[in-house]
Amino acid sequence: MNDFDPEELERITARAEDMLARVEELRSEIDVVVGRGEAADGQVRVTAGASGRLMDVVLAPRAMRLDSQKLAEAVLRAAQEAQDDVAAKVDAVMAETLGGALPGRELLDEQFGSVLESFESSMDxxxxxxxxxxxDSR
Incomplete structure (x- = not known):
């Protein structure tokens, strides 16, 4: 049977609070991150923000010579490249600031569940x- 360890709960809580504080710091850094992508030999350029939303689409005059299908494909390819670029930059900022990748939600849920189960067992x-x-005292 697992005994509830209040010190372990305190360590997990402190770690979570520290992580939340560092994540808050990241917000200002991530807000300014942009990704860029291009296609059709640079005739189609797209910029995406950290949220993945497109911020700008630039079509050079020569891009307008492409047929509609090729132009659509070029815009899509440039947009995907911009989104991939910004995602990679956000990951790099997070790794640098947090000293590695964030633990996955499943791992956090598992750790919290284990502590909660121990606590409930101890309380029972x-x-x-x-x-x-x-x-006995009656």
Whole structure:
């Protein structure tokens, strides 16, 4: 049976608070990150923000000579390249600031679940002991 360790809960809580503070710091850095992509020999250029939203699409005059299908493909390719570029830059900023990748949600859920299960088990034992003592004192 796992015994609940209040110090472990404090360590996990402190770690989570520290991580949240560092994530808040990241917001201002990430807000200014942009990605760029181009296609059709540079005739189609796209800029995307950290959220992945397109911020700018530039079509050079020569791009207008492409047929509609080729132009659409070039815009799509440039947009995807810009989104990939900004995602890579955001990952780099996060790794630099946080000292590595953020733990996945599943891992955090698992760790928290384990601590919670230990806590509940410990509390159940203590409540049973209190009930036993109360019954014995009657």
């Amino acid at each position: 034992e203590r409540l049973r002991a209190i009930d036993d003592r109360t019954r």
